[in-house]
Amino acid sequence: MSESASSPAPHAVAVLLAGGLGKRAGFELPKQLAELAGKPVLRWSLDALAAHEAIAAGVLVASEDVAAAIGPLPAGWETAVPGTERQDSVANALAVLADRDDDALVLVHDAARPGVSAAVIGRLLDALKDGAKAAIPTLPVPDTLVEQADGEAGAVVDRGALARVQTPQAFHLGTLRRAHAAARDGSATDDAQLVRRLGVAVAVVEGDARLHKLTYADDMAILSGLLGSSVMMQTAVGMGYDVHRLVADKPLWIGGLEIEHSHGLEGHSDADVALHALTDALLGALGEGDIGDHFPPSDPQWRGAASHRFLSFAAERIAARGGRIGHIDLTIIAEAPKIGPHRTAIRERIAEILAISPVRVSVKATTTERLGFTGRREGIAAQAVATLQLPEN
Template identity: 80%
Template sequence: MSESALSSAPRVAVLLLAGGRGTRAGYETPKQLAMLGGKPVLRWSLDAFAAHDAISRGVLVASDDVVAAVGELPEGWSYAAAGAERQQSVGNALACLSDWDDDAMILVHDAARPGVTAAVVDRLLAVLQNGAKAAIPTLPVPDTLVEQAGNEAGEVVDRAALARVQTPQAFHLGTLRRAHAAAAGATATDDAQLVRRLGLPVQAVAGDARLHKLTYAEDMDILSGLLGTKAMTRTAVGMGYDVHRLVADKPLWIGGIEIAHSHGLEGHSDADVALHALTDAILGALADGDIGDHFPPSDPQWRGAASHRFLAFAADRVAARGGRIEHVDLTIIAEAPKIGPHRPAIRERIAEILAIPVAKVSVKATTTERLGFTGRREGIAAQAVATLQLPEI
């Protein structure tokens, strides 16, 4: 779009919907915070819209945990609360634009589609300026389509008249307001459907394969290929080991949970040997020293400190490097107490601290057949391995 066209165009705002949870993708944290090419999925859309000259306002619609993780927004952006359903989220965002006139142009985009391009945005805005009330990006359907009941393929469906619908979708603000006001609780999978229920046409423009949606776990690999991020990462592996003496009359913390036992572990902090080993493994993969460098036992502020703080610190160091934790493997070496009954709780607690799926956390336990200090029940040891994906140096 030319500078003269942009200067005479109505104002443009983006409603960026980031309220999804990512359950189908297997993420324990919101999928829009998953790392892609060194930055969260959500940040790809934010950066693309912030860089577009025509866009002067943005509203990020998100839950509190996403808001906390994103931090400072680009200039001209604000937050709105995510609703239980998509239409409620859009409605909350529209309320933030109550001071805008109906002729403004609005882009509604799903944050799970990180591959926003200026070309698609320009095509959408151009058709609105030329008189369309609404516009959507679409792609042709390349595959043969069949009706299906259970596992049985049925009749072939003519794909010539079908298209795949993407976002961002573009509307005049007045049109979008009318569509949501008329919806009266009726559900729709996107805003274009609500506009069509008003009897208004929705114009299609050429979409872009890079606007692929993150829905399932395998979509992250697809997006990495489409957005050219695969070559930007490397695998890093770190190992950690720790041991602490068992003493009477102390609580026993292992793997972030308290285990009932006659003895606890002695140390400057809560002496959680498992979390200490994991922390060192992650710091090792980062080539970032060890737990003693960051939390020296000579510093009184760490006396009795909960070790989950150390592990969360290590995870934050990974995120600060633009990396992600792919897998952690922990082995606890103890004659007593028996770790087996506590393994599920330990896995869940570690996954919670690291903000990764439980499936990426392995916890094992073994003994030394009564040999050595662990065999004599004098102490407990732990060793850990952490596998990270980090940006190329």
Template identity: 55%
Template sequence: MTFSAIVVAAGTGSRAGGAKQWRLLGGMPVLRRSVAALRDAGADPVVVCIPADARQEADRALAGLAGWIAVAGGADRARSVRAGLAALSDQPADRAVLVHDAARPLLPRAVIDALLDALATADAAAPVLPVADSLRRDDQGRVGETVTRDGLLRVQTPQAARVGALTAALDAWPDAVSPTDESEALRRAGLTVAQVPGDARLMKLTHPEDFAMAEALLASTERRITRVGHGYDVHRWGPGGAVWLCGVEIPHDRSLIGHSDADAGLHALTDAILGALAEGDIGDHFPPSDPRWKGAASDAFLAHARDLAAARGGRIVHADVTLICERPKVKPHRQAMRDRIATILELPLHAVSVKATTTEGLGFTGRDEGLAAMATATLDLPE
């Protein structure tokens, strides 16, 4: 069955300690996991409802994924879903649509398939789980009376319906209150919402401790490997009054010559990350024949490699750069270089190393004709 999807990601995530949709889970942004699961199941398009000022964050989290559309979400869930449905206004009224919380990133394909199958005989469908824990009322900080759990269900997302039916149900909902989810609005409109089996992995990331639980679930189900990449770059000296090394501008009596800013340290590190990803080299992604990169800051190249790793669900674990030159002296600037690389790669400082050495007067670097850089990057990646 062909279907579309809406992913609600416009919340602030205050209970989770911040905007959880952009946080990494197993090396991949939470939002990306939800969108990728729906795309892999055949959703086209996936409408992503985000905060109005968060397009840059969405572009970065979903870089490399096709078939998604970003729209500004509303003040509550229902308004966000309405915005998502508006983006699907060109779809037939009977087209299936799945509405999903971005904060439920561990979405199994079996749940999606069950929801779509249920639409063959029902107006809508939602995944549910039984309530396992005993229920009590709160009695001013004490454990109060028992509430029977018989007949109670935990309702998850995605929730499935038809575009036209869901639009009409939300339009008919009174503005004074907001439905807790789509199934409530659909039921109020007189439609049948079928149950399909939910999945414990579809837990909603609500509190900070939920991320630790989700990481543990991933670790038990997702096989990962460590890859190491190596990079090497050389630039010759030319006229100038400063040199860029590892993202830091250093006053000098000459400059390095290159199509971009000739930052050999960042070029080597970019190649090291690309090597670990088996994604070619820096020239494949930023060809020197392209005038867009003339004089460009190499920060952008390194950030691109970082984002490629994130798009694969990878995590950069460690970066090590060695600069080989007679001049300038690197040690006075080494801390600033580490700080800059750590900032670009979003790593703790202790995961970044910058070193320098000479060749004791031997070779082109010993003759002070140019500067060389070597780098190693260690990545944790899904197998």
């Protein structure tokens, strides 16, 4: 089957800029970490870009604190440090992409515009496929515009020749590299300005009102209205259960933490019974099988693997479907060691792996009153329930 114009080959790379402090928004945290309609502002763009079929990799430009707070990155994504100016941040991302060919396609997007859609991405990439070296999304200016001086309105400005510029902006990587190499100062507010200075034409495609930029605190209410009701969501619930045998001379991993004990859990991976049950619960809510379907014990590459990789995979699958984790409830069943002293740390570690707030994570522990294999200290079991919000089909 021939490739359609709306389905570009997956060889584009995304640059997501999230290095600003967002002081004008007035938040205690950087604005890209503020919660918007159930998830951090930054996560909206990251999930949308990573889920698009034409984007094979990406670079997140963010401070270490912001990158850590957002949790594991999607497969194929790397990080770069932010610069003093926006232009510097893009240059740092280009350094990460130094081994890519000039004919690769790149999209540069500001995390402060969380409403990026697959439709806009598709229009931009289609413009490049049709021969443009650069393309940007724009919207018409609906308001009457006037010049203003000394507190008084002056002459009306013809809005017919004006447009509002948005991101993401798309380029052939070689074109963007030349534009930044030729830049003499950091005054450009977007990359298209630098490209036009080279004399390269920049195509325009239809933008999207949902790409409203988060600048001030009041913008959060606008974006909540634009994004919170833009997709009808349905609740999905999954359940997971796992058990592993306790054996001597092995480290004990539970809930992503190594816990000191005389015995560890036997298994092909690190046998983290809690993360295995939780991974199965998330995959079950997605209707995507279980942990063995994706990470079969017959595959030697998973021998001794850290189970947080399995849980991160499940979280990435949820993000790729445009979903979010509403709540998870984990119960660890063990006679020994005592789980109670580690509950808070396990809860925080799971929240970190899944990039969600700890308030959405419940961790409980119980025994079987010395009955059964757990009561005889032969093994440890765990069961988990996960509640997701997924877009309706």
